[in-house]
Amino acid sequence: MFDPQVYREACGKMTVPQDKLEEMIVMTQAKEKKVRRPFRAALIAAAAVAMMVVGVGAANPEAVQELFVQIATVVRVDEYRQEMVTSEGESITVLSIPEVNVENRDGQAILIVDEEERDITQALAEQGTYVYEKTTPQDTKLCVEVTGSAEQWEITVSMEEEGKQVGSFTTSSEENALAPGQVQDNYSVNEGVEISKAGEELNKEICVSEYDGETATVIPVK
Template identity: 45%
Template sequence: MFDPKLYHEACSEMHVSEEKLQEVIHMTEQNKKRAIRRPLRVGLAAAALCALTVVGASAANPEFLEEIVLSIRSTVVVSDYQEELIMEDGSQITALRYPDVSVEERDGRTILTVDGAETDITDALSEDGRYVWEATDNGSQAQVIVTLDEDGKPVWVANVAAAGEELEDSEVSLVSEPSGKRTHIVD
């Protein structure tokens, strides 16, 4: 398992030359896509942490929320769907990111969009009554299941499992409304 104290001690003894530092800065500036995704991931992790804190606390306590957010020392991106937040006291919190999902009917076809990638699922819905999209990244798993409601409109459920966990054991699912416009969280 990851030992944050050992990692911090090992990294604190490392020193880099000015030349290598400039080379890394130059390489980072060339990769604009990474520079944009990193703040987005940190923002999503912070948003997930805030949402979990609000739900868990069950009371509006802004000082408590501020204390937690300010105590995040670093984040480690495990995968597209998982980050580990390392707190000042060395404790670790797992933050999960659900894929960005939408289902729309376009020109008589049903189109599933997951994280910007479109898939025509019309035939699968007609044949099986459902379509399952799955992705695995560095042990983390994401799944979107699309079915048809009583009116024949597509609805979806998204599940995410951290590395080492099973999708069937996920405790929170993101569920679409029949209109496909709004979502809510189900425990």
């Protein structure tokens, strides 16, 4: 029998020790003073890495190697693009894609791109699709295509750099669940490497999926 009271009692015992919490508070305050994260929502990114090879057994996830590269400098080119240089001298172009979602508000389909809202109900009803595009002066283009309805939708987000698509993913209303891999299942790439320290042979284009200020997680481009 599922007894909510027993469950609440059990959850109540799940606590963080006071000394650990205190340590986290101090560390967070120290970190905030030192580092401003360059990304707000780096979901996927495309990267061209000169002289880097992902030395991974391509179809063998177990063989994925961990490499680590220290990021030396980060220069923001535009709102979607940043240029990074590692301590080893490799240059990486990173494209960050904003958070996108469609909310069903009393039957109205509201597309949210980076907290900017627009009602796309009519477009979906009449054409079955809605396309949001934005191009920066530096020629980085974000494209968000929504199909379906307020209840059941699918969003394809893609980025183009100088006319060439460099990354895309698709998510849908069915994927609000939190199971791993749901959004990333249909990336155009499916192998990954975590970079943090040079030393392995790399010479292939990669996608950067995450960057926390010190290390980047990358995926090789097929």
